[in-house]
Amino acid sequence: MATPTLEKTDGGAEPGFADSPYITVTFRVRRFNPEVSAEAEWQDFTFEMDPKERVLDGLHKIKWDLDGTLTFRRSCAHGICGSDAMRINGKNRLACKTLIKDISPEKPITIEPIKGLTVLKDLVVDMEPFFQAYRDVMPFLITKDTNEPTRERLQSAEDRERFDDTTKCILCAACTSSCPVFWNDGQYFGPAAIVNAHRFIFDSRDEAGEQRLEILNDRDGVWRCRTTFNCTDACPRGIEITKAIQEVKRALITRRI
Amino acid sequence: MSNNVAKTDSTASGIGPVEGTPLYSVDNPAPVIEPPRKRTKKTGRATRGNFELYAWLFMRLSGVVLVVLVIGHLLVQLVLDGGVSKISFAFVAGRWASPFWQVWDLLMLWLAMLHGTIGLRTIINDYAERANTRVWLKGLLYTATVFTILLGTLVIFTFDPNIR
Ligand code: HEM
Ligand code: SF4
Ligand code: FES
Numbered sequence: 001m002a003t004p005t006l007e008k009t010d011g012g013a014e015p016g017f018a019d020s021p022y023i024t025v026t027f028r029v030r031r032f033n034p035e036v037s038a039e040a041e042w043q044d045f046t047f048e049m050d051p052k053e054r055v056l057d058g059l060h061k062i063k064w065d066l067d068g069t070l071t072f073r074r075s076c077a078h079g080i081c082g083s084d085a086m087r088i089n090g091k092n093r094l095a096c097k098t099l100i101k102d103i104s105p106e107k108p109i110t111i112e113p114i115k116g117l118t119v120l121k122d123l124v125v126d127m128e129p130f131f132q133a134y135r136d137v138m139p140f141l142i143t144k145d146t147n148e149p150t151r152e153r154l155q156s157a158e159d160r161e162r163f164d165d166t167t168k169c170i171l172c173a174a175c176t177s178s179c180p181v182f183w184n185d186g187q188y189f190g191p192a193a194i195v196n197a198h199r200f201i202f203d204s205r206d207e208a209g210e211q212r213l214e215i216l217n218d219r220d221g222v223w224r225c226r227t228t229f230n231c232t233d234a235c236p237r238g239i240e241i242t243k244a245i246q247e248v249k250r251a252l253i254t255r256r257i
Numbered sequence: 258m259s260n261n262v263a264k265t266d267s268t269a270s271g272i273g274p275v276e277g278t279p280l281y282s283v284d285n286p287a288p289v290i291e292p293p294r295k296r297t298k299k300t301g302r303a304t305r306g307n308f309e310l311y312a313w314l315f316m317r318l319s320g321v322v323l324v325v326l327v328i329g330h331l332l333v334q335l336v337l338d339g340g341v342s343k344i345s346f347a348f349v350a351g352r353w354a355s356p357f358w359q360v361w362d363l364l365m366l367w368l369a370m371l372h373g374t375i376g377l378r379t380i381i382n383d384y385a386e387r388a389n390t391r392v393w394l395k396g397l398l399y400t401a402t403v404f405t406i407l408l409g410t411l412v413i414f415t416f417d418p419n420i421r
Contacts, residue, residue, distance in 0.1 A: 036279065038287035119290040126289075129296035184383045186295045220296075223309035224382075253314065256307055 022048040025100060026108040027058055029070065032119050040119065044108065051101035055088055055109070059095060072123035079236060082172030086123050087112040092174040092234040114177035116186055130173050133189045137197035137215060142208035159204040166199040166244050168237040175231035175241050181224050188224045189216065191231035191241045198244040201251065213252055222248050293386040312375050319372045326365040350418035359413055366409045374402040 024046060032040035045062045056074055063070045072095070074084040079097040086095055089103050089110055103109055117125035169192065176182050176190030197216055201209040216222045222245055231241040281287045333352075335341050352358040377398055385391040 032290060034286040034289055035281055035283050037281060040290060116292050118292065118295070132296050132298060181383065184293065186292050189296075217307065217310060219309060221309070223313045249313075252310055256310060257314075 021050045021052070023051050023100075023105060025049045025051075025058065025105045027062060028108040028110045029062070029122070030110075030112040031070075031122055032113075033069070033121055042110075049100060049105075051099070051105055053100055054096055055093075055098045055100065055103070055111070056084060056095040058100065058109075059111075070123075071121045080170060082170035085114055085172040085174040085177070085236070087114055092178045094172060094174070094236045097236055114173060116177045116179075116183045117173070125177075127173060129186055130176055130190065130192065131171075133176075133193040134171065134196060137189070137193050137200075137212055138208060139196045139200065141200065141203075141206055142211075143205070144207045153205045155204055162204070163199050163202040165239050166195045166202075168239055169195050169199070170237060171196075172236060174234040174236055175239075178230040178234040180228060180230065181226060185220075185224070187220045189220055189222075191225075191245065194222060194225075194245050194248060195239060195241055198248055201248065210255075213248070213255065216248055217252055217256075222252070225249075312378075316372060316375060319368045323365070323368055323372060326361065326368065329361070330365060350416070353413065353416050354418070363410065363413050366413070367406060370402055370406050370409075374398060 025048075027045045027047075028042050029045065030040055031043045045066055047058075047061055047066065049058055049061065056077060059070065059072055059074075063072075072084065072086070074096060075081040076083070077096045079094055082094075084095040085092055087093075087110075088095065088098055092114055095111075100109075111123065113119050113123045113125050117127065117130060119125055171192060173192060175195070176192045179188070179191055181188050182190045194216060197212045200206045201212050225242075225245050227242060227246075229242050232239075232243075235241055334344060353362075378395060381391055381394045381398065385394055
């Protein structure tokens with residue numbers, strides 16, 4: 001705290017606080033409470049914050065000190081549970097992985113619920129359609145051998161590497177809710193479901209790849225993807241989602257033609 | 258009590274909510290903000306074989322061929338040999354005397370029409386929210402496509418340069 005790290009202390013630093021790392025930030029939050037009004041509206045919260053803190057810390061400050069009615073989801077607070085994807089300055093991010101200093105805190109920081117899912121209250125959306133699409137691709141190991149295995153299912157390092165990228169998904173919905181096709185037609189499986197299908201389709205131990213490909217070959221499957229790359233930009237885990245979707249498309253084409 | 262307010266609001270009596278009284282409450286919440294269409298347990302069971310796959314492939318393959326056909330068409334019609342001012346009935350008649358240009362134009366007609374139709378179908382699927390709107394728009398689209406392709410094909414094959 002004693003070490004000044006910012007060259008400039010413009011903005012809200014008060015006299016006598018010249019060495020303080022704190023800056024004044026404004027969170028412009030999209031509020032919606034169906035028990036009060038049918039309209040969603042913007043509400044500004046202005047407070048002091050260390051720019052090295054995260055958006056989630058700011059939301060905590062609001063919830064704990066300024067307005068206890070603010071509603072949002074978070075659990076782990078360390079980027080692994082996937083609870084707190086939200087639209088921050090127009091981009092889908094995890095609030096717990098977004099540092100204030102990285103998102104131009106001199107301007108108001110806009111915070112909205114992710115798009116394309118029913119808004120229940122403030123930043124909380126109904127994730128059910130998202131998880132329905134996830135369930136529909138059968139995201140679990142399927143083998144033809146119905147006997148209980150007597151030993152571990154072994155796999156070479158290369159076979160494991162084949163689907164390594166798509167194992168990283170935390171089901172935060174940042175990708176699916178950044179996809180313009182999903183915004184318009186929520187029936188589309190969405191990138192997250194395809195990522196999780198990819199994780200099993202290309203797993204050498206799994207034997208239901210053909211079934212999953214068939215599911216994704218359908219009307220609301222991979223062919224609705226328009227290669228917008230929004231999903232790849234949004235993924236907090238850095239998964240190359242558009243590439244994974246492309247690999248599923250290629251598998252379908254080479255198998256069927 | 259605000260329950261009653263909301264109810265009076267929707268009757269034909271013309272009595273609106275009392276000013277200052279909240280319309281919505283814990284017991285009478287407003288509708289939540291829903292997206293146009295949602296995935297449910299029933300979604301995605303409409304198996305249509307490989308239609309979507311072929312449509313996707315066709316867009317790319319026809320696109321590649323169209324680059325050659327369309328740019329060639331534009332060059333011949335609008336740039337080379339005197340530019341746009343040379344186009345006349347005689348010019349078109351001369352071109353269609355050759356089977357090469359007949360095939361070229363026929364191919365361009367079919368590919369561009371089908372490509373454009375499948376593309377617009379995608380856009381209708383994207384933007385038309387209600388099932389009814391989709392059916393009507395696509396019906397209109399397919400009718401226009403069939404009409405244009407048939408008429409164009411008919412003209413290319415039955416074109417008579419001596420017509421007057
Ligand atoms: C000149 C060569 C052309 C190429 C290389 C080309 C290529 C493509 C490709 C690859 C797509 C698919 C995009 C996607 O699925 O994300 C597409 C979409 C489309 N094309 Fe073409 N095309 C050409 C000419 C045309 C022509 C002449 C028309 C009009 C008759 C047309 C109308 C459309 C429409 C309406 C779409 C749908 C747009 C969308 O999906 O957002 N294109 N084109
Ligand atoms: S692929 Fe990335 S953005 Fe999409 S749900 Fe998984 S972790 Fe989130
Ligand atoms: S709170 Fe768990 S991912 Fe952000």
